[in-house]
Structures are given as structure tokens and as C-alpha cells.
Amino acid sequence: MRRITLLTNPDACNLHCPLCFLNQRALLNCGESNCNGERPPDNNRGRCAFGMGEMNFEIARAAVEKYAAERDASGKRLLREVIPSTMGEPLLYSHFDELLELCRALGIPLNLTTNGTFPGKWGSEDAMGVLLRSCRDIKVSYLASEQFDGWKANVEKLVRVRDRLRENARCATVSLQVTLHKKNLHEVPEIVSWASAIGIDRIKWNKVVVLSVSSQELREMYALDDAQLESLRNEFRSGVYSALSVKHEGSLFFSDSVDLCAVGGKCESCPFADEVWVWPDGHEDHCPNPERRFGCGKNL
Template identity: 45%
Template sequence: MRRLTLLTNPDKCNLRCPLCFLNQRGRPFGMGEMPLEVAKAAIEKYAEEIAGGAPSGLPGKGQCGLREVIPSTMGEPLLYSKFKELLEFCGEKKIPLNLTTNGSFPGLWGTAAGMERLLLACSDIKVSCMGFDAPAFAEMMPGLSFDCWRSNVEKLLSLAGELRQRKACGQEHEKNSGQSRIATVSLQVTLHKKLLRSVPEILRWADSVGIARVKWNLPVLISAGESLRAEYGIAGSAVHEIRRELESLRALYPRVRCEGSLFFGADTAGAMPVRKIASGEGPCDFFKDEIWILPDGTEERCPNPERRFGDRTKKGAACENCMLLGR
């Protein structure tokens, strides 16, 4: 297994984005925060299992087989009260974090020291993007201004460049990192209907500031959020058009990799087919790559968003209707 997702703080966020599953559900998950000991136990379990039963860090073993830990994908992971301790624990295990953040970088994590720490502890830092001007941010990422978001991303990229220069000059990284790498910085764009006109501008800006990758993800609507489809959903014909537009733009900005669910099922490097399975209890191909741990330590093996966040009795919860099939 390549990575472990810890649902560290699903109900704790400083934004109220309309396409978030919390908003779609209209109610909190009610799971509370993940105790640090639960997070540590899950990491140790899978690090040791993948390494063939031998604890990571033993002489001659090198890094363990668990390649990444993802802290939350619901809620803002940088608001997890034990995030600093989780970062330190993963550093001791030589396991990088794969971080997705809304770009607010609260508290310590908005300082130069905090951002450097993240860059040295993560394999990739994905910053969510659901709008690309002030009015769009007010609607799609309320609680964070566009200027603040953009300034934070550019500051992060600037610090990443400085760290690479220091590395090239032979300077040592901070002791707390446990890593020799410096994280890449990516955008995770939720490509809803109102954002389509901003695609060229987003790609142009990403190239100009040194963003390594843009993940273009289509909106994911569970049954509870179906009313949002008319306002934010994208029809199949528009999906094909925006794919073609991005293909033409790639030639202008070859340094930026374009990936994400927009390309699922297309004949591109972004495709990620997932085979059908007979039962939602798994395992499916997704489980070979990733497993989720809920705050109480329960394992969630099915990736279908309707099953995870919505209503398991709905048609969309069936495996043959899973939106991750890659079609």
C-alpha cells in the first residue's frame, strides 16, 4: 500500500465551502478529533506490515514501505490540534506527509518557519482552489480572501525555492524534517461550472509562480448535495471541451503537469481506472493503494464518496455506480 489517509479532524475547518461534503450533508460527521495515539498506531501497523513485519528504522531496512501519510481530507488538517506531533512522528519514521490544505495556513503554519517545516516534512503540498478572483472566493471559499490565499501560495513557493538553493549550496536541512526532499507545491482545483472561464488564467499563474502540478477535479456531488448540480455541475459535453482546451494550453505551459479526475477515462496520463467489484465492502483496486482510518481507528476500505459521506442506501453507493471507476 502506498499511502494511509487519517481522517484527523473531519468537522474542524475555518472555511464553509458550498461543495464541501460537510455543506452537502448539512450536518457534521460527529466523529470528533482523532487521538494522536490512534494516528500513531495506524501508521505503525501499516509501516510494519508493509515492511514484512519488521519495524521501520531497523538497521539495513531503510525507509518503510508505507510511502505517505495523508492527514485528513475533510476539515482543514492544519487545524488538527495534534498536527505538529503527527508531523514529528512521521519524521521519526521517515514517512512524508501528503498534505492538502485550503491555503489559509493558520497560526504557526502561516509563518516562514512553519511553512519551511511543512516543505521539509511533506512529499507534496496541494492547495485547494475553487475560485480565482475576489468575488469567486467570497462565494466558493468563504472565510478566506483571494489576495490572502494567493499571497500564501506565493510565499510557500518562494520559501521552497530558497530551500532548494540552500540544498544546492550544501546547507543542512532542519533537524526536525527527517527528509532529504523538499515538497512540491500543487494546486487542487475543483473545476465547477463557474470556474471554467478562469482555466487559462489559473494555468498561466501556476506556470509563472512555479507550481509543479495542477489537479483538475470535477465536482463530487453526493445525493444530499444533488441540488447543487444545476449551479456548479459540468455536463459531459463541457467536460470534453475543457479537456481539449487544457490540451492546447499544455503546449504553452509545459512545466505544469495537468492531472485529476477531469481526465479519468480519457486517453491521458491523468486517467486512473478502478475496476468494478461485487461488494462495497472491498477490496477493490483502490484499496491496494490507499486505506482510510476514521477518528476512532475504524478502517474504511471503500472509496465511494456516497458510501463514505452520504447515504449507503442510495443508488450511487453501489460499486457499479462508483464515480471513481474511471469512466
């Protein structure tokens, strides 16, 4: 297993971003028993996660230890990293310190995606240093910049701490995770210029995903059409941003086809086939497609 994602606290966040899948999912009154008035089949378990609560630490520990024990034929550990949550704010997980210590003891780095608020103690330079020494990469979501005025200052602080640590030891890279939508497409040159100026290592450009259960109003406000995305891809291909010292990745660069799932790969050649997602109640799935999880499997 290349990496595992623990959905440690999907419902706990200190922001309310409109494109958050749980926010989109909540627009439909779908409890655990129905989707559009119909009970989902048993193999849909976990798709509607709103209200699942926080993961007990024993579940987190069991999952990490289980996959940390896997070895290849040469005896090399297969698990490369652990991702705490991809919904909610992982730094609000009440057992985050314990998870950090467990992974440190096992020698497994975290791959952290945060909204950039760095709540509580995590806003201090010392605590940021702990994160940078414990993670392989820290991705800060650009969506949160629309919700939190201190976002840019926090990212710049994180980069300064990273630069000091790099003088003496290896530490995490700092990335931006940019969800591209209709309202921020014009900001791309500014984002790249700022990221390059402060020393961001990488930007993940991800196409906005609007769930089938979302309102038409939200779709009209944020959804991008193929022509807009292709125009942006062409800018990258033409080398407009190649002279800047930032690596560009993300689903924007996945091949486009109606036969591809929302995360960019056919099931038989899924780029995430060697990953697993562990839900707060401990059950696992192997597909990160948000439409399968939160949109009741429509349009697949």
C-alpha cells in the same frame, strides 16, 4: 500499503466551502442512525461522518506505526506517505505537531492538502519551511480561493519558501487542487497561466462531485455535464497548455463510463486498492468514493 489517510479532524475547518462533502451531507438531517429515514446496514459504518470529532493521537500513532512496519519480500518499507485529513483543515488538528514529529522520526513524508489559510503559526515562513521539509507534496485547494481573500498571497509565499529551500536541499513540491465546477470552468486558462508564472509544480484537476443528498439548487449551481468536461479534456489533449511548466493530473483525465465509480476506477481495478482511510474512531475503510461515505451509497 502505498499510503494511509488519517481523517484527523473532519469537522474542524476555518472555512465553509459549499462543495465540501460534509457541508453537502449536512444539508440532510442525517444523524448517526439514519439516512433518508432508514438505518444504514452495519457495513455502512463511517459513511456519514459529520460530527465524528477529532482523532485521538494514540489512534493516529497506532495506525502509522502499524503500516510503517509492513515490508515487502526484500525488506523495503511499503508505506510511502501519510495523508493527514481530507476533510476539515488538517493544520487545525490539535495533534498536528505530534503527527509531524512521529512521521519525521519514522522517515515517512506527509502528503498535505490544505485550504491555504495556514492558520496560526503555520502562516510564518519558518513554519512553512517545516512543512516543506516534512512533506512530499503540499496541495492547496483552489476552492478556498473563493472563501479567503489571502489565498493567492499565501500560495505565492509558500512557493517562495520552497524555492529558497531547493537551493540547498530537497523539499516538497507545491500543487494546486482544483475542483472544476460550473462557476470556475472559465477560469482554467487564468489558473494555468498564474500557476506557471509563480512556479507551481502540478495541478490536480478534479471533477466536481455533487452528492445524491445535495439540494437541486446546489446541483444546478455547480454540476458540470459530460460535454463541458470533454471540451476541457480536448483542450488539454490538443496541447493548449503543454508549453507551460506545470504537470496536469486529476480525475478530469480518468476514463469516463457509467460503470466507473465516482473516483474513476472499477472496484476490481480500483487505483486506490493499496490505500486505507482511518476514521477518527480508528475503524478503517478502503474506498474513497464520497458517495459511499457521505451520500448513503446511492447511485452506485
